[in-house]
Amino acid sequence: MSKIAPVLPNTAPFAQDQIAALNQVISVTTAEQRAWLSGYLAGLQAANDPQAVAPAAPPAKRVPLTILFGTESGNAEAIAAQARKVAAKLGFAPKVFDMADITPAQAAAAENLLIVASTWGEGDPPQRAVDFYEALMADSAPRFEKTRYAVLALGDRAYAQFCEIGKRIDERLAALGGARIADRIECDVDYEAAATGWLDATLERLNAEVGGKDAGASIIHVDFARPVTDGFTRARPFEAEITEHVRLSGSRSSSDTHHVAVSLEGAGIAYEPGDALGVVPSNDPALADALLQTAGLGGNDTLRSALIDRLDITTLTSRQIEDFARETGVQAPPADWAAGRQVIDLLALAPGKLSAEQLTALLRPLPPRYYSIASSRKAVGEEAHLLVAALRYTAHGRDRAGVASVDITARHREGDSLKVFLRANQHFRLPADPDRPVIMIGPGTGVAPFRGFLQEREAIGAGGHNWLVFGHRNYTHDFLYQLEMQDWIKSGLLTRLDVAFSRDQPEKRYVQHVLWDARQDLYAWLRDGAALYVCGDANAMARDVHAVLLRILADQGRQDADAAKAELDAIRRDGRYLRDVY
Ligand SMILES: Cc1cc2nc3c(=O)[nH]c(=O)nc-3n(C[C@H](O)[C@H](O)[C@H](O)COP(=O)(O)OP(=O)(O)OC[C@H]3O[C@@H](n4cnc5c(N)ncnc54)[C@H](O)[C@@H]3O)c2cc1C
Ligand SMILES: Cc1cc2nc3c(=O)[nH]c(=O)nc-3n(C[C@H](O)[C@H](O)[C@H](O)COP(=O)(O)O)c2cc1C
Secondary structure, eight states, rough: OOOOOOOTTTSSSHHHHHHHHHHHHHHOOOHHHHHHHHHHHHHSSOOGGGGOOOOOOOOOOSSSEEEEEESSSSHHHHHHHHHHHHHHHHTTTEEEEEEGGGHHHHHHTSEEEEEEEOOOOOBBGEEEEHHHHHHSSTOOOOOOTOEEEEEEOOTTTTSSSSSSSHHHHHHHHEEEEEEEEEEOOOEESSSSHHHHHHHHHHHHHHHHHTTOOTTTTOOOOOTTTTTTSOOSSSSSOOEEEEEEEEOOSTTOSOOOEEEEEEEEETTTTOOOOTTTEEEOOOOOHHHHHHHHHHOTTTTTTHHHHHHHHTTTOOOHHHHHHHHHHHOOOOOOGGGGGGOOHHHHHTTSSTTTTTHHHHHHHHHOOOEEEEEBBBOOHHHHEEEEEEEOOOOOEEETTTTOHHHHHHHHHSSSTTTTTEEEEEEEEETOOOOOOOOEEEEOOOGGGGGGGHHHHHHHHHTTTOOEEEEEEEEESHHHHHHHTTHHHHHHHHHHHHSSEEEEETTTTSSOOHHHHHHHHTHHHHHHHHHHTOOEEEEEOOOTTHHHHHHHHHHHHHHTTTTHHHHHHHHHHHHHHHTOOOEEEO
């Protein structure tokens, strides 16, 4: 059995004796230590000449530090909150702002600015950060000449526009005269340790430059793995027993969607409707074996178990293609080759060319997946319900299966346990006022959080009207939670239920068509103060729904497209247009 250790390749830009010395150290580090080190070194690497940074102010107590985050699902917010704690301990007076609540002019007044921003869609800003982002990119943006700043970008290397928003904000602030105090860090899905290292280095550096209360004091280590409320994290998930595992799609359905209930007994996971559960999946052992065979590394049990439980053996990134080409000497395929392909396709370009160490170093850690919680604790007690659609498709001649969705639906059954942790989403909540009407647009698995919303509203006896718009392929096979919905119509909890089954008639019919047909009522509900929620597919559905909402506001409000956009923006700023899309 060979030992798996990360090593620098011989091609690293060091002398051979340096490579040997570094490898000696690296080989005994943990993955987390290596990620911290890489973040720390990135943070130390000032992009500009330190002399060019505005001279340090005379040491003063409590130097102000503005920490600004742009988030969709809360990661950037969590990092901002941790940065605030560390900065406060160092003697800064940190203030944390959501990009949703601040303008670039206000940000430009900050002398010290730390930005944490994620990227969504295909290189887009998080929804609530759109106004800030657009104002920053506009010709009328303020100058940032008074501001020292640094940017931590969050993203996922699986996307072509990796960390695009952090990148653009960083470049824009420099163009507007800001003084960059540390190189931007671009974090992948396993961002915790790298972000920690970068924050440590950046805040230390800023502290040294501007002289906070304890200038020169060393940083208190940020620990993202520290329990927030319940103590369960992706690194230390809760083993939740599956108490119910039911396929909801009919036997003749072309989709394969399951209702999965897990017991949270004893975990203290106090979720709210709108939150998601993180699930730590395992890879398909058959795929791990196929990978080992392609790599010519069969028989290595340690590697096999790492491939099943620890490493991402499917996602293919452009960086991996470059690394693979460098390590094996094969010519790197063109950038668009990766589309629809996975790691196994890359290995098949040069079978048997990598050692176990090289293969391990090529792969990133296996990221968790998130599933909206489809229940309310007030209705189900210490359980959480999930609605999981198994992803299966064929691409480039191979049958492919979604890692987590197929792990949960096909390789787990009642009585097994799932590794879970809470991912709270403060930005996707029922209105505080139980009498406010809500419109919930949730086709496919997008209906999941709305089942939780409805259970909650029923349990608290909320008086507000509830309108659900659901869609899928066929009425007969794909009407998820149909009986419950019908009961809720009967009981009056559901004031209105509209459905769109795309394949039940010659022309495709989707939720946006239903919304258009119901535009008069929809407009009346909105005028009545209804909160509108959208959940589900980010690419086609959320975009089409957004477009039809604009059309409806223009048509029903008898206004032009600009005025309709302004009205929808105002509804969004009012917290009445909320999306949880993926
Ligand atoms: C906040 C949030 C809530 C969510 N809630 C739910 C939920 O309630 N229910 C639910 O089922 N899912 C939900 N998801 C999605 C879920 O997290 C997973 O992304 C989904 O289950 C797929 O994960 P997987 O591991 O099975 O697939 P992966 O192994 O991650 O594969 C997905 C990747 O496969 C590729 N791919 C997919 N289809 C094709 C194709 N046709 N051709 C080529 N390539 C393709 C794409 O690159 C895609 O990114 C949610 C996501 C988020 C962020
Ligand atoms: C639907 C969706 C689209 C995404 N698009 C991108 C992208 O284009 N580029 C990128 O680098 N990351 C992308 N990501 C990854 C997120 O940026 C990453 O998960 C980040 O940690 C989220 O941070 P937040 O919780 O602060 O929003 C996407 C994630 C999802 C679920």
